[in-house]
Amino acid sequence: MMMRNLGMALRGIWMYRGRSFLALxxxxxxxxxxxxxxxxxxxxxxxxxxxxxxxxxxxxTVVPGKLMNKKAIDSSLSDFASFAPAASTLTYKDAMDVKQQVAGVDKAAPQNEVMGALVHEKKGYDMIFTGTTPDLPPLLDTRVAEGRFFTQQEVEQQKRVIVLGSNIKKNVFGDTPAIGKQVKVNGEQFKIIGVLGERKMFGFNIDDRVYAPYQVVAKIGKTDHASMLFFTARNTENVPQVEKQINHVIGKNHGKKDFNLVKAEDAVHVIKTVLNLAGIITLAITGIAFLVGGIGIMNVMLLTVKERTREIGIRKAVGARSWHILSQFLFESVFLSVVGAALGLAATYGAMYWIHHYFPILSNHIPLEMVTYTIVFSIGAGLLFGMIPALRAVRIPPIEALRYE
Structure with missing residues (x-):
């Protein structure tokens, strides 16, 4: 009986395939x-x-500016409006003082940066010229793919040596070796000693940077202050104590608190808060889209019931029960809803591969639970929006239905 109802539902959909396709x-x-x-x-x-x-x-990480409300990170996202940005007063000396005076600090890497261009044999590439120390690669979980990174001695001696990001090496040198080549950065001569491996990060572009000893970039870019300072504690347990000591050392250098400390777990908290809010907004918007789609199915089914009134009357006259009529029209609405969801899922796979192709940092993974929820929701929507037309079909008196033209 179920297969018969399904067959009749498919025939009904095919009879009105134009409007059924639009609902789908x-x-x-x-x-x-x-x-x-x-x-x-x-x-x-x-x-x-x-x-x-x-x-x-x-x-x-130490960044310029001040968080007015110290409980902001532990509370709601709106409290981050209390963060007051400011021109950086952070210095190379701050980083080195912390490393020397705070026993719990393992690595320290100040960073300054200016925009510039690297030129080799009349081929140029725009990049971010970044000054730092040898502690930066392990701090950012970045490896050196070719050659080496500069040493602390080269930093102190202000040697004209640079390490290229992977995109710059690829675009300027292609497959040819870059190590040992002489290039010009912002009009100054430099020797390439290393190339970093590819490292995709949101909010921090490593691949389009050229790294040089801190003071060299400071002189060329005429920058007196660091954009930020990176530190790592020797172990996780003493991070709170290390934070207090970093605050004390840098605060003593500056004479005031015009900087703020940010931990990885704080950044994770902010990310989760923002994405949870975005998820709720997205669900609300797409829920409205599903509602519109469901109403479209209901309108199609109501029109179908009206046009097939005589057919319903004949079926009832030859012995069809109410649940036969009900199940036929519910089958039609659920079929339209499920097939529509399946088409949407197929389109999503295509879209995710396209997004991954142009933005490799984003995976093309589609969570299985998301697919399951959508299929279940589409079945529910088909039943919900098909119920009113199905009940209307059931309630049509057989005699009136047979007289309907």
Whole structure:
């Protein structure tokens, strides 16, 4: 009996295939929006969490500015409006003083940066010229793919040596070796001693940077202050104590608190808060899209019931029960909803591969639970929005139905 009802439902859909396709398309668009947007948010979330987890719980970053409300990180996102940005007063001396005076600090890397261009044999490439120390690669979980990074001695002697990001090496030198080549950066002569491995990070572009000893970049870029300072504690347990000591050392140098300390776990908290809010907004928007698609199915089914009134009357006259009529029209609405969701899912797979192709840092993974929720929701929507037309069909008196033209 179920197969017969399914067959009749498919024949009914085929009879009105034009309007059925439009109703199906509405559900497909809604399913596509739900799965694709939530999958992008999920992949974005996983990438960021993995990125910050890779930096380690021991990392502490010092940034310019001041957090007026010290409880902001532990409370709601709106409290971050109390962060007052400021021109940087951080210095190379701050980083070195912390490393020398705070026993719990393992590595310290100040960073300054200016925009510039690298030129080799009349071929140029725009880049971020970054000054730092040898502690930076392990701090950012970055490896040297070719050659080596500069030493602390080369930093102190202000040697004209540089390490290239992977994109710059690829675009300027291609497959030819870059180590040992002489290039010009912002008009100054430098020797290439290393190339970093590819490292995709949100909010921090390593691949399009050229790294040089801190003081060299400071002189060329005429920058007196660091954009930020990176530190790592020797172990996770003493991070709170190390934070207090860093605050004390830098605060003593500055004479005031015009900087703020940020830990990896604080960044993870902010990320989760922002993405949870984005997820709620996305679900609300796509829920409206599903509602519109469901209403489209209901309108199609109501029109179908009206046009097939005589058919319903004949079926009742030859012995069809009410639940036979009910199940036929529910089958039609659920079929439209599920097929629409399946088409939306197929389109999502295509969209995710396209996004991954142009933004490799984002995975093309679609969470299985998201697919399951969408299919279950589409079945529920088909039953819900098909119930009113199905009940209307059941309530049509057989005699009136047979007289209907």
């Amino acid at each position: 398309l509405g559900v497909a668009v809604a399913a596509f929006l739900v799965i694709s947007l939530m999958s992008v948010l999920y992949n974005f979330n996983q990438t960021l969490l993995k990125q910050f987890s890779g930096l380690g719980a021991q990392q502490i």
